[in-house]
Amino acid sequence: MRWDELDTDNCPVARTMAVMGDRWTVLILRDCLRGVSRFDDFCARLGCSRTTVSDRLARLVEAGVLETEAYQAHPPRHDYRLTAQGRDLGGVLMLMARWGETWRPKAGTRPLQRRHRACGRAFQPILVCSECGEPVAPGSVEYGDTAAAAG
Amino acid sequence: MRWDELDTDNCPVARTMAVMGDRWTVLILRDCLRGVSRFDDFCARLGCSRTTVSDRLARLVEAGVLETEAYQAHPPRHDYRLTAQGRDLGGVLMLMARWGETWRPKAGTRPLQRRHRACGRAFQPILVCSECGEPVAPGSVEYGDTAAAAG
């Protein structure tokens, strides 16, 4: 199975992976969420080749996660901006950041500061149940499409 | 930059990607969360080569996300089980599933059923702010380590 075959898969996780299932893609998205929008800035922060940045940005634009916005016409120049789809990936990224901070802590790194615009405070993302509002603990979820699950 | 260099990176997202930043790895994790635990079962569900399954399982065990548990001694056979680290990735996977259902819907697929053991109901995962308890809308987060952010 190749990359592009994944997106027709029955599983929504697989279809999401078809879009963001690559480390560079995820790191580009991370930078977008932090306000980076230009080619050379991505290159400078990522530490990977320009070819790779070019390829990933093009894929993300094609997938509708990013869009380009011209800021200068003559040598055509544009910013890469998140679409609604892209902003909605922010939650996934936040949880990934939290996992990394918890299980792969790094000495000398101050925890990442996130501020919730609605209340103005630095916060951590918490996953709660839409029905009872309580946090969803790891291991407290059962899936209906298979035998009793461990997740 | 190569795979294994990522895990020493300063960014917690990058360190997480060093562990789960590969489509097959994520799909294996997804299956683990749904209760799959044996080599051939992963092979059957994934549609990728046995080599790939073998490699990814070994990486996950080495990373401490999965562990093996013998269920038979003589031809040594074991289950692959999630560790606490692995179960904690469940949140990331749930949000990825939700993104896929929202933005890459597929006709004829019933939405994935998840049940919250604590309250017994089918639910959707919601990301809330640890400080005010309100949902964190896409685009309502500011990051402190860069200029004003779009995320």
Next chain:
DNA sequence: ATTTGAGAGTACAAAAAATAGACTCACTCG
């Protein structure tokens, strides 16, 4: 006792993708 089959891999070579680093192109600024 021999054959068949399951489970869990390995080995190996072919094919595909990713990478670094240099190069290009179209301007703009001094």
Next chain:
DNA sequence: CGAGTGAGTCTATTTTTTGTACTCTCAAAT
């Protein structure tokens, strides 16, 4: 005019990924 900048593209090399076939250990069936 020459240097600089932003955004790529080209190419050859390296790495990964993949498929297929093979191995190994045992249990069950014949």
